[in-house]
Amino acid sequence: MNKPSTHQSKRASPPAATAPSGDSAAAAEEAALYKLFISPGQSELTSGRLMNKLRTAGILDDDPRAREIFKKLLAHRDDKSAVSFEEFGELFALNPSLFQRVAEDSLVIPNWDQFSVSVQGIVTDISKLTGGKVASYIPELARVPAEKFGLSLCTVDGQRAHFGDAQDQFSIQSISKTISYCIASEEVGAETLHQSIGREPSGHSFNAITLDSRGRPHNPMINAGAIVSCSLIRSNESASTRFAHVFDRWKDLTADGDVSFNNTVFLSERDSADRNFALAYFLRENAAFPKNTDIRATLDFYFQCCSVEMTCDSMAIAAATLANGGVNPLTDKRVFSTETVKNCLSLMHSCGMYDFSGEFAFLIGVPAKSGVGGGIMVVIPEVMGFCIWSPPLDVLGNSVRGIEFCKRLMSKYSFHNFDIVAGSDAQKIDPTQRRKSVNNARIVDLCWAAAKGDTREIQRLVASGADLNGADYDGRTALHIAASEGQAVSVKYILQNGGSPEAKDRWGNSPLQDAQRGGHAEIVTIFQQQGQ
Ligand code: GLN
Numbered sequence: 001m002n003k004p005s006t007h008q009s010k011r012a013s014p015p016a017a018t019a020p021s022g023d024s025a026a027a028a029e030e031a032a033l034y035k036l037f038i039s040p041g042q043s044e045l046t047s048g049r050l051m052n053k054l055r056t057a058g059i060l061d062d063d064p065r066a067r068e069i070f071k072k073l074l075a076h077r078d079d080k081s082a083v084s085f086e087e088f089g090e091l092f093a094l095n096p097s098l099f100q101r102v103a104e105d106s107l108v109i110p111n112w113d114q115f116s117v118s119v120q121g122i123v124t125d126i127s128k129l130t131g132g133k134v135a136s137y138i139p140e141l142a143r144v145p146a147e148k149f150g151l152s153l154c155t156v157d158g159q160r161a162h163f164g165d166a167q168d169q170f171s172i173q174s175i176s177k178t179i180s181y182c183i184a185s186e187e188v189g190a191e192t193l194h195q196s197i198g199r200e201p202s203g204h205s206f207n208a209i210t211l212d213s214r215g216r217p218h219n220p221m222i223n224a225g226a227i228v229s230c231s232l233i234r235s236n237e238s239a240s241t242r243f244a245h246v247f248d249r250w251k252d253l254t255a256d257g258d259v260s261f262n263n264t265v266f267l268s269e270r271d272s273a274d275r276n277f278a279l280a281y282f283l284r285e286n287a288a289f290p291k292n293t294d295i296r297a298t299l300d301f302y303f304q305c306c307s308v309e310m311t312c313d314s315m316a317i318a319a320a321t322l323a324n325g326g327v328n329p330l331t332d333k334r335v336f337s338t339e340t341v342k343n344c345l346s347l348m349h350s351c352g353m354y355d356f357s358g359e360f361a362f363l364i365g366v367p368a369k370s371g372v373g374g375g376i377m378v379v380i381p382e383v384m385g386f387c388i389w390s391p392p393l394d395v396l397g398n399s400v401r402g403i404e405f406c407k408r409l410m411s412k413y414s415f416h417n418f419d420i421v422a423g424s425d426a427q428k429i430d431p432t433q434r435r436k437s438v439n440n441a442r443i444v445d446l447c448w449a450a451a452k453g454d455t456r457e458i459q460r461l462v463a464s465g466a467d468l469n470g471a472d473y474d475g476r477t478a479l480h481i482a483a484s485e486g487q488a489v490s491v492k493y494i495l496q497n498g499g500s501p502e503a504k505d506r507w508g509n510s511p512l513q514d515a516q517r518g519g520h521a522e523i524v525t526i527f528q529q530q531g532q
Pocket of ligand 1: 172173174175206207223269276306370371372373397
C-alpha cells in the first residue's frame with residue numbers, strides 16, 4: 001500500500017519532474033495534497049477518486065491543462081486501482097497549481113458540483129418555455145429545429161459544465177461583432193477606431209440606416225459599426241488572410257475549440273443582404289469608412305464573420321477569456337489586452353442586446369451579446385462566461401429561452417454588476433470565493449477592533465454582516481482577542497450580542513482562559529456573570 005508517510009523516505013530519487021530531492025517542504029506539501037484527495041476513511045487514493053475530484057471541481061477530460069493527467073488515469077485497469085504516491089507525484093508535476101487548487105477547493109466557484117446541479121434545475125425549467133420565432137431571413141437559419149437548446153459554462157479558472165445541445169454547432173451571427181471589434185481595436189488603437197465608430201446605444205434596430213451626429217455608426221455592436229470594424233481589420237491584405245486572422249483569434253479564444261465556417265450560410269447572407277449593402281453605401285456616402293474601402297470585399301468579410309459556427313462549449317470558453325481579462329483560462333494565452341477587453345465589455349453592457357440592451361443591463365447587469373442564430377454570449381467579469389443557445393427569438397431578436405435563463409440565474413445568484421450595493425441581500429447566493437475572502441477580511445477587521453477595544457467598530461462590522469463568531473486561522477475569535485487584551489467593554493458587547501464564550505482556539509483555549517491567563521480579573525468576572 002502506498003501511503004505518503006511510508007513513501008516519503010523513498011523519495012531520495014523522485015520522478016524527474018517532481019520537486020528536487022532535498023526539497024522537503026515541497027515533498028511535505030505534496031504528501032498533504034495526496035491526503036486531501038483520499039476519501040474519508042480510506043487510506044489510499046484510487047484513480048476513480050482522483051478523476052472524480054477533478055471532474056466535480058469542473059476540470060473536464062478534454063481540458064488542455066488536464067488532458068495528460070486524465071490519459072494516465074484512464075490507462076489504469078479500473079477506477080478502483082490505486083494511484084501510488086510516486087505516480088501522484090508525476091501527475092502533480094504536470095500541473096501543480098491545478099492540483100493544489102482542486103485539493104484546497106480554491107477555484108473561483110468552490111462548490112462547482114452543487115452550482116452545476118442548481119444550474120441544471122434552471123435549464124430544466126426553462127426548457128419547458130415555448131414562444132418566439134426562429135430567424136427565417138435565410139433558409140439555413142429557418143431550418144434549425146426550434147427545440148434545440150444548449151448551455152455551457154466556463155469559469156475564469158476553467159471549470160466547465162454543459163447541458164443539452166451544448167456540442168451542436170450554431171451560427172454565431174452578431175456575436176461575431178464583439179471579436180471583430182476587439183481585433184480592429186488592437187490593430188488601429190481604440191482611439192483611432194472610435195473616431196470612426198461611436199460608443200452610444202443607437203435606440204434603433206441593429207440594421208437601421210442611421211449614423212450619429214458625427215456621421216459615425218452609433219456603436220460596434222450593430223451592423224453599421226461591425227461593418228466599419230471589419231473594414232479596419234488588415235485592410236491591405238487578401239480576403240483569405242483577413243478571414244484567417246479573425247478565425248485564428250476565435251481559435252485562441254476557445255482554446256482551439258470547435259470553430260468552423262459555414263459557406264452555405266455565407267452565400268445566403270450575401271444573397272439576402274440588401275439592407276447591409278444599403279448600409280454600406282450610406283456609410284460610404286457619409287465618409288464613415290477609411291479611404292479606399294472596397295465595399296464588396298468589406299461586406300463579404302462581414303458576412304464571413306457572421307457565418308462562423310461554434311458550439312456552446314467553445315463560445316463559453318471565449319466568454320470566459322473575456323471574463324478573465326483577455327487570458328484564456330485553459331491555455332493561459334493572452335488573446336487581447338485588458339484595455340481592449342474592458343472596452344468591449346463596456347460596449348456589450350450598453351449595446352450588446354439589440355433594443356433590449358438597457359433592459360438587459362438593468363435586469364441582468366452583465367455584458368452580453370446575442371445573435372439571430374439564437375446564441376447569447378454572457379460575461380460575468382472575474383467569475384465566468386457562458387453561452388446559451390436556443391433558436392426561437394423574441395420580437396427584439398433575442399433568444400426567448402436565453403433571456404429567461406439569464407433572468408433566472410441572476411435572480412438566484414448575485415452576479416449582477418451592482419449586486420454589490422445590495423450586499424446584505426440574503427436572498428441571493430454568491431457562489432464564488434469572493435464572499436469567503438470578504439468574510440475573512442471582515443474577521444481580521446473584527447479581531448483588530450477587538451484587540452484595540454474599539455467597540456463602535458465592532459458594532460459597525462457586525463451591522464455590515466461580519467460574523468461575530470468568525471475565527472481566524474488559529475481559531476481565535478474576536479472574543480478571545482478582546483479577553484486576552486483586557487478589553488472589558490468589548491467583551492461585554494460581544495457576549496451580549498451572541499459571541500460564543502464556548503469557542504476554542506486551536507490550542508483548545510476558551511476566551512475565559514485567555515482572560516485568566518492575562519490576569520484580567522474584571523473580564524473573568526464578566527464571564528462568571530454570564531454563567532461561565
Ligand atoms: N448576418 C446578420 C445581419 O447582418 C446578423 C444579424 C444579427 O445576428 N443580428 O443582418
